Amino acid sequence: MPHRLSGLLLFPLLVGVWAFVAEILPPQSRYLFPAPLAVARALWESLGVLWQGTVASMMILIPGYILAVLAAVLFGIPVGATTWARHFFAPLMRVAAPVPPTVYVPYAIALLPTFRASAIFVVFIGAFWPVFLGAVSGAATVPERHRDNARVLGFGRWEYWRRVAFHAALPAIFNGMGVGMAMAFILLTVAELFGANVGLGHFVQYYADFADYPRMVAGIIYTGAVTFSAMTLLAQLQKRMLFWNI
Amino acid sequence: MVAPQTGAATIGAINIRGVKKTFTHQDGSIIEALSNVDLSVAAGEFITLIGPSGCGKSTLLRAIAGLHPVDAGELTLDGEPITGPAAERGLVFQDPLLFPWLNIHDNVAFGLKARHLYREHKAEVGQFLKLVGLETFGKSYPHQLSGGMQQRAALARALVNQPSVLLLDEPLGALDAFTRMNMQDEIIRIWQERKTTMIMVTHDVDEAVYLADRVVVMCPRPARIEEIISVKRERPRARSHPDFLQLRGKLLKILDFGGQEREPEYRI
Numbered sequence: 001m002p003h004r005l006s007g008l009l010l011f012p013l014l015v016g017v018w019a020f021v022a023e024i025l026p027p028q029s030r031y032l033f034p035a036p037l038a039v040a041r042a043l044w045e046s047l048g049v050l051w052q053g054t055v056a057s058m059m060i061l062i063p064g065y066i067l068a069v070l071a072a073v074l075f076g077i078p079v080g081a082t083t084w085a086r087h088f089f090a091p092l093m094r095v096a097a098p099v100p101p102t103v104y105v106p107y108a109i110a111l112l113p114t115f116r117a118s119a120i121f122v123v124f125i126g127a128f129w130p131v132f133l134g135a136v137s138g139a140a141t142v143p144e145r146h147r148d149n150a151r152v153l154g155f156g157r158w159e160y161w162r163r164v165a166f167h168a169a170l171p172a173i174f175n176g177m178g179v180g181m182a183m184a185f186i187l188l189t190v191a192e193l194f195g196a197n198v199g200l201g202h203f204v205q206y207y208a209d210f211a212d213y214p215r216m217v218a219g220i221i222y223t224g225a226v227t228f229s230a231m232t233l234l235a236q237l238q239k240r241m242l243f244w245n246i
Numbered sequence: 247m248v249a250p251q252t253g254a255a256t257i258g259a260i261n262i263r264g265v266k267k268t269f270t271h272q273d274g275s276i277i278e279a280l281s282n283v284d285l286s287v288a289a290g291e292f293i294t295l296i297g298p299s300g301c302g303k304s305t306l307l308r309a310i311a312g313l314h315p316v317d318a319g320e321l322t323l324d325g326e327p328i329t330g331p332a333a334e335r336g337l338v339f340q341d342p343l344l345f346p347w348l349n350i351h352d353n354v355a356f357g358l359k360a361r362h363l364y365r366e367h368k369a370e371v372g373q374f375l376k377l378v379g380l381e382t383f384g385k386s387y388p389h390q391l392s393g394g395m396q397q398r399a400a401l402a403r404a405l406v407n408q409p410s411v412l413l414l415d416e417p418l419g420a421l422d423a424f425t426r427m428n429m430q431d432e433i434i435r436i437w438q439e440r441k442t443t444m445i446m447v448t449h450d451v452d453e454a455v456y457l458a459d460r461v462v463v464m465c466p467r468p469a470r471i472e473e474i475i476s477v478k479r480e481r482p483r484a485r486s487h488p489d490f491l492q493l494r495g496k497l498l499k500i501l502d503f504g505g506q507e508r509e510p511e512y513r514i
Contacts, residue, residue, distance in 0.1 A: 148313055149343050153357035153407065154333040163360065167347040244346040244387055 034214040043218035049203065050222050056198040057188055057226075060116060064123030065184045069177060072128050073166070076135025076173075081165045086140055097133060101126040101183065102190050109195050119191040126187040127180035134176025138169025171245050174238045181234055185227045200226065255290025257324055258410035258443030260310060262286070265319035267305055279305040280316070281468035289324075289410075292437055292444045294458040296451065298501065302469030303447045307413050310445065311337045323411060333357055336404030340416040342396035344388040350399050351375065351384035357407045367406075374402040377436060394425040398432070405440065414446035418453065427485075430457060434481060451501075455493050456483060463500050473500055 015036050022035035034042075043050075079085045104122050112118035142165055150164050192201025200223045207215040267280040280302045287293050295303040309316050312331040321328040323335065331337075344353045355371045358364040375381045378398040388396055397417060404412060414433075418426045430453060437444050448454050454461045458477050465472040477493060484490070498504050 143343075145339055145341065145343055146345075148331075149337070149339065150360075151313065151331040152311055152333075152335070152337040153360055153403070154331075155360045159360050163356070164345070167345065170347070244389065 031211075032213060034217055038214040039217045039221065042212075042214035043222065046203075046215055046218055046222075050200070050219065053198060053200045053203045054226060056196070057192065057200045060119045060191070060199070061123055061184055061188050064120040064188075065127050065181065067120075068124045068127035068180060068184070069131050071124075072131035072176070072180075073135050073173060076132045077139045077161050077165050077169060080136035080139025080169065081142070081161055086136065089136075093129075093133065093136070097129040101129075101187055105187070105191050105194055109191070115191075115195045119188065119196070122187045122191050123184045126183035127177075130179035130183060131173060131176040134172040134174075135169050138172030139165040141172075142168040171242055174234075174242065177234060177238075178231070181231060182227075185223075185230070189223065255441035255443065257289055258287075259289040259324055260285075260287040260411060260443065260445070261320075261322045261325075262306075262310075263320050265306070265309060265316050265321060267302075267309060267314070267316045278468050280309070281470050283319070283471055285462065285471060285474075287443060287445065290441045290443055292434075292457055292459045293446070293462055294454040294460075295445065295447045295462045295464060296449060296454040296497070296501075297464035297472070298449070298466060300466035300469065301464035302466070303464050304415055305469070306464075307337075307415050307445060307447050310411070311335055311413050313337075333361060333407040334409050335411045335413060336407055336409035337413045337415065338397075338400050338404050338417045340419045342388070342393070342400040344396055344399055344403070346388050349385050349387050350380060350391070353388070353399055354402045354406055356403060361407075370406055374406045375399075377405070377439070378402045378432070392425075394421055394429060397421065397429065401433070401436070405436070405442075409442060411443040411445065414444065416447050416449070419448070419450075426453075431482075433457065438481070451494055451497050452485065455490060455497065456485060461497065463497065 019036050022030065022033055025033055079089055101122060104125055105118075108118040108121045109115065112121060139161075146164060146168065147160070150160050155163070188199075189201035189204070192199040193205045196202040200219065204216055204219040204223065207213075207219060262283055262285040265280055265283045266278075269277045269279050271277060283302070283306060285306075295306065297303050305314075308314055310321060310328065312328050312335065315329075328335070344350075345356065348356065351371060354375060355364055355368075358367050358371070372381065372384070375384055378401050380395060380398055380402065383391065383395065383399075388399070391399070397420075400417070417433075418429050421429060433444070433446075434457065436442075444457075446457065448457075455477060461475045461477060462471055463473045463475065464470065475493065475496065479487075479489060495504065
């Protein structure tokens with residue numbers, strides 16, 4: 001069996017440990033720690049609601065994430081490729097990028113007219129910084145001889161950004177996009193815990209309030225599966241676009 | 247095939263007068279990278295620049311390319327002052343520096359696209375790929391090609407801009423000995439066909455003598471032109487011709503690698 005598939009063996013193993021722990025717990029604790037079978041049943045029964053929640057969540061995640069990637073790349077490549085701009089924005093990047101974007105959630109919800117707009121905004125902030133930092137460092141570290149070469153071949157500034165710096169920065173941009181995707185999911189669910197009436201984060205919060213732990217755990221596992229699918233999709237895209245980067 | 251140029255070359259004459267260039271190190275010390283260099287290169291001439299490291303040969307080449315301004319003196323191409331990089335002065339580096347995300351065809355087409363000339367000159371990309379013997383590799387990516395093939399592609403990429411001067415910065419330095427000799431012949435063939443002025447930096451004495459119309463020997467401290475040696479030999483040349491060994495010896499002597507001279511001893 002190839003090494004990369006061996007990791008899949010871990011999942012049945014974890015479920016086995018989970019079933020075992022649920023079995024040996026005293027009966028009065030079982031409702032706090034539901035067994036795999038109870039969770040599977042809850043998951044099956046909730047699939048319709050969870051699917052609706054997925055659609056609602058994606059309506060926030062996709063626009064927020066795509067806007068973040070576009071803005072980060074369009075802005076990050078010129079900044080990274082221009083020495084003075086890099087120095088000019090360096091302090092801002094050092095201050096703003098490490099702020100955990102979750103702190104913006106309550107304020108964004110208060111500030112923006114609808115929940116959806118504020119949730120898109122926080123997803124945007126969360127995904128923007130990692131991609132932006134990737135684009136800046138990628139465009140800044142283009143080998144000098146590539147730059148000389150582009151100049152000798154008659155390139156203007158814009159052509160250089162578009163045809164050289166962007167491509168050279170793509171590996172770094174994709175690294176940032178991976179981190180940004182994880183941030184986007186975290187912020188999405190946090191925002192939904194706060195203020196949504198539909199969506200994946202809302203589902204988990206809702207059943208936690210009712211102490212319906214099988215459904216809550218089912219919601220967590222389902223959210224995990226959605227995140228995993230999104231990350232896999234991104235990895236596929238990366239593999240396809242960076243075929244030359246070996 | 248790209249139409250070979252007929253008759254003698256009429257463009258690509260370079261004039262260098264009193265060129266000086268200094269670099270300031272981070273610790274404040276000043277390095278004289280070129281001190282008062284004069285050189286005239288005729289249209290269509292093949293010049294090799296040779297000398298130990300620090301002699302300013304690469305600095306001079308980059309100054310002709312327009313990649314860094316000089317502190318004093320003047321550089322002209324066909325009477326026009328050189329103020330910055332331009333496609334009429336093609337440059338090939340030691341490292342082929344192909345863009346890894348583009349296939350060979352698109353790498354060669356790169357300069358044309360940048361200058362919005364691709365549409366009219368599309369067919370020439372294939373012709374120049376053929377000129378360097380890569381006509382069947384257009385769809386390959388750089389990492390699939392050997393070092394020698396990558397360097398051929400880099401040559402085609404510079405040539406497709408139809409430069410009047412081709413500047414070569416140790417383009418064969420990273421290749422093995424046989425590929426290297428092969429590429430030297432290839433460069434001579436392209437030069438004879440295109441009549442492009444060639445200025446090549448090398449630190450291989452054999453290469454300098456084999457290729458050049460004139461070998462320009464440079465020396466460091468201060469970085470300057472020490473001597474210019476004409477190689478008045480017909481082409482194709484033979485690498486083992488006695489005249490060659492004599493010129494080689496002369497060059498090595500100027501470069502202080504002459505060694506102890508003795509009478510030949512035939513005891514084979």
